[in-house]
Amino acid sequence: xxxxxxxSKRPQPKHKKQKKSQHDKRKRLQRPNPQRKKTTNAKVxxxxxxxTAVAVLQAVMDRRVAFRLTIIVAGMLLADDRRTASAWFxxxxxxxxxxxxYNCLISVGRTSEKLATAVLxxxxxxxxxxxxxxxxxMDDSPTARFGRHVEGAGVHHNPTPGxxxxxxxxxxxxxALAWLATHPLWGVIALPLRSLLxxxxxxxxxxxxxxxxxxxxKHQLGVELLTWFMQxxxxxxxxxKVWLAVDGGYAARPFLKPVLALGIVVVSRLRKDAxxxxxxxxxxxxxxxxxxxxxxxxxSLAKRAAHRQGWQTITYNCRxxxxxxxxxxxxxxxxxxxxxxxxxxxxxxxxxxxxxxxTDTSAEVRAILETVAARWAIEEHFHDVKEVWGAGQQQVxxxxxxxxxxxxxxxxxxxxxxxxxxxxxxELTDRRSxxxxxxxxxxxxxxxxxxxxxxxxxxxxxxxLPRTPDNHKFRTLFETLVALAL
Numbered sequence: 001x002x003x004x005x006x007x008s009k010r011p012q013p014k015h016k017k018q019k020k021s022q023h024d025k026r027k028r029l030q031r032p033n034p035q036r037k038k039t040t041n042a043k044v045x046x047x048x049x050x051x052t053a054v055a056v057l058q059a060v061m062d063r064r065v066a067f068r069l070t071i072i073v074a075g076m077l078l079a080d081d082r083r084t085a086s087a088w089f090x091x092x093x094x095x096x097x098x099x100x101x102y103n104c105l106i107s108v109g110r111t112s113e114k115l116a117t118a119v120l121x122x123x124x125x126x127x128x129x130x131x132x133x134x135x136x137x138m139d140d141s142p143t144a145r146f147g148r149h150v151e152g153a154g155v156h157h158n159p160t161p162g163x164x165x166x167x168x169x170x171x172x173x174x175x176a177l178a179w180l181a182t183h184p185l186w187g188v189i190a191l192p193l194r195s196l197l198x199x200x201x202x203x204x205x206x207x208x209x210x211x212x213x214x215x216x217x218k219h220q221l222g223v224e225l226l227t228w229f230m231q232x233x234x235x236x237x238x239x240x241k242v243w244l245a246v247d248g249g250y251a252a253r254p255f256l257k258p259v260l261a262l263g264i265v266v267v268s269r270l271r272k273d274a275x276x277x278x279x280x281x282x283x284x285x286x287x288x289x290x291x292x293x294x295x296x297x298x299x300s301l302a303k304r305a306a307h308r309q310g311w312q313t314i315t316y317n318c319r320x321x322x323x324x325x326x327x328x329x330x331x332x333x334x335x336x337x338x339x340x341x342x343x344x345x346x347x348x349x350x351x352x353x354x355x356x357x358x359t360d361t362s363a364e365v366r367a368i369l370e371t372v373a374a375r376w377a378i379e380e381h382f383h384d385v386k387e388v389w390g391a392g393q394q395q396v397x398x399x400x401x402x403x404x405x406x407x408x409x410x411x412x413x414x415x416x417x418x419x420x421x422x423x424x425x426x427e428l429t430d431r432r433s434x435x436x437x438x439x440x441x442x443x444x445x446x447x448x449x450x451x452x453x454x455x456x457x458x459x460x461x462x463x464x465l466p467r468t469p470d471n472h473k474f475r476t477l478f479e480t481l482v483a484l485a486l
Contacts, residue, residue: 085405108403110400140175280333
C-alpha cells in the first residue's frame, strides 16, 4: 500500500468530547472541613543559599500565599520520575490543603513579572559588577500537552522532532529571555529570566472571553520582554551595554527596529539570499533633499562566499573550545535596520558557509562570532529545563497555572546555577559509585540540582539522629541511604 503524502497544512487539535468534572470546587469551598490538616512547612525544608534565594522571591508575593512557595520549591527539588504538580506536592509533604497550592501556582503566574524582576536582581548582584557588556539570548520553545481543556494550548511547529514525533505538536509555545553568563570553567550558561506565552490568533477567542487576552506575534512578545529587561536593568543602576543574540527567525524589521530603539546591539544570522546594498557615496552638499541611506549596488552573499580571495583566519572560543575558521567581513546597508550593519561570513571545516550580522558596525569579528556561539546556551537550557525539571509535565489546565509552572522550572534552573556557581567540582560530582562514567566530565545541571537536594536530606536526617559517637559503618550506611533517595 502506498504511503500517503503528508499535508503541508497545519493540523488542528482533535479531542474526544469529555464530560464535566464531578469535583465542583465551589461546592467544596461551601462545606469547610474544620478537621482538615494544613501544610505550614515542607517535609524536607530548603537550606543554605537556596533558602535565601527563594526568600527574595517570597518577599514579592502576597503574604497570605508566599509561605507556600518555599514548600513547592522544596518539592520540586525532591520530586522524581514524572514531575507533575501533584508529584511536587507529594515530595513536599502537602496535606489536605492541596487545593491552596494550586491557587499558589496561579498567583505565581499572575505575578510572574514581579518575580522575574526579583530573579533578575539576584543575577545582577552576581554578575553585573564591573562589566561593560551584558549578553542576553532569546528564543521560543514549545512544550507538548494533551487535552482539550488546557487553556492557551494549540498546534505549533516542532523544532526538534524525535523518531516517533511529527512535524507539529499540541501544547504551549514560550518566548523566553535568558542572561548568558560565562563560567570560568564550564563556559556559557543561560540563566532564564522571564517568558511570555505565544497563543495563535485562531486560539485567542477562547481566551479573550475569560481573560481578555489579545493576540501578539512572537516579535511583539520579544520586544515586550526586552522593554521590561532594559527598564528593570536601568532601575537597578546597571549602565552596561546590552548585546542580544537571536536566531534568524528574529532577524526581521518589525522586531529589530523597536529593539534598536531600546539601545540594544543585535547579533543574528542572515539569510543567504538577504537583500543587502553597499554603502552610499558621500552626499552632495549642493543637492537638496535627504541623503541616501542605501547604496546603488546590490550585494550577493553567495558570490562573496564563493570568491577565493579575501578570506582571513581567526581563532575564537566556540561552545567551550577554541576553533580556527576563515571569515570575510564588510559593511553593508539593509532595510532590516534602515541603515548600516556589519556582515561576517564564516566558512566551516566541511566547506559550508553562513552569514551573520551585527548592528554595531564598530564591533570586532571575534566578539560577533563568540556571541553567535553563546546563543546555543539557551538551547541547552531548553533541553535541561524539560529533561531535568520536567517543564511541561505539570498537568495543570488553568492558563495562569501553566504560566506559573513554566516560570518556576526556569527560575529554579537559574537559582540552582547561581547557588552552585562558585562550588568546587569535587563537591558537585561524586562518581565513585559509577566507575564506568568519565570522572573528568564537567558537572551537568542535574549534578548541581542533586547536590542541593543531597544537602537538604543530609541536614534533615542529621537533625533527627541522636548525638552518638562517630561510627564509620553507620556513617557509610547513612551516605548510601541519601544517595539512594536521590
